[in-house]
Amino acid sequence: MKERILTGDRITGKLHLGHYVGSLKNRVELQNQYETYLLLADVQALTTHFEKPELIKQNLRYVALDYLSAGINPDQATIFIQSLIPEIAELTTYFSMFVTVNSLRHNPTIKAEAKERGFQDMYYGFLGYPVSQTADITFCKAALVPVGEDQLPHIEQTRRIVRRFNQLYKPVLVEPQALIGDIPRLVGLDGNKKMSKSLGNAIYLDSSREEVQEKIQKATTDPARIRKTDIGHPDICPIYAYHQAFRKEGSDEIYESCKKGQIGCMECKRNITQRINDLLEPIRERRIVYQNDPKKIDEILISGTKKARLAAKETMEEVREAMSMNYF
Structure with missing residues (x-):
């Protein structure tokens, strides 16, 4: 057994x-x-x-x-x-x-x-x-x-x-x-040490593609970066934390590009938005089946x-x- x-x-x-x-x-x-x-x-x-x-x-x-x-x-x-x-x-x-x-x-x-x-x-x-x-x-x-x-x-x-x-x-x-x-x-969307429903900094499993995009677009990033060419600090950026969690295979490249000012925050957000939506898509499909029954x-x-x-x-x-x- x-x-x-x-x-x-x-x-x-x-x-x-x-x-x-x-x-x-x-x-x-x-x-x-x-x-x-x-x-x-x-x-x-x-x-x-x-x-x-x-x-x-x-x-x-x-x-x-x-x-x-x-x-x-x-x-x-x-x-x-x-x-x-x-x-x-x-x-x-x-x-x-x-x-x-x-x-x-x-x-x-x-x-x-x-x-x-x-x-x-x-x-x-x-x-x-x-x-x-x-x-x-x-x-x-x-x-x-x-x-x-x-x-x-x-x-x-x-x-x-x-x-x-x-x-x-x-x-x-x-x-x-x-x-x-x-x-x-x-980490939470606001940079808090944890994603939490009580803090309002979470992406829920029932989020639509549009909701994920909207939340990621509004998420906190490295406050020291104003222009794409500014040197980044990915270790304090929630978006980079999401790359590590959901897009591990490309996270090292993102880390180096951010530190060298070779990738902007908006591009970084677009990449992770797509990855999170890809992850949630089969969850959405199963959800519809159960919601209908x-x-x-x-x-x-x-x-x-x-x-x-x-x-x-x-x-x-x-x-x-x-x-x-x-x-x-």
Whole structure:
């Protein structure tokens, strides 16, 4: 049998090129090698969007459509909805009984995101995100979790929680390994260190050719360059970062031409616009197919959630037996 992996997203909005480069492209490739469980994390989306739950309902199908359009094959990957697997919530509760608040407060990923969002005092759900994430991973006994370096603290905390559970009760849960890949962070159109929907500096996967062209034309470039012949600094230019991400074969040439003042910013933008549109074209074609058959999306989500629920029930039978909570 193939090893099982668990990955997914908090459904806080449509996916963009940063998501594609950082995880989605990798997931499309991994589904051919592993038994893939793909989580639509609607409950965890409430950690930052609890005041607007109606947006989560809307985003659920947006993200599912992005997955399918990008090439996720529902015959190979199990796409499921977190809130419809009550065993995840039950497992989260059990784990929370022996996880200390201090260990959660010292999780560097939690600390960094809390600082980024300006949280003076953390909500219980936000602080307990790693506990909930552990339940996401362990309910289906995923052996591998694809992550970047910045997510390693979460996975290490998951491993500690699993070890603690297995020591306290019985060794019924799988201790997952991080599947570390070269997961780049795509710079935003405004030069910000990351492309983000909250910063409004993203190119979305559902963008038309015209929208891509318009956004690239308005994107920030090297502020020191006024004329084509001015010496450029490609290392600080978002457009060059896109050449590296999407047009790798010609990026070295672009780098040298920019530094020598041999290529203008508009030509550079035209080149990358064409490349991004070429990348998005098959995604657009698949999107049209699914958009014209919205019931198909619901069928995929219902089917995937049913399959995930079966795995959850099997795991929880073992968990309750290990904890002597199988009363009848």
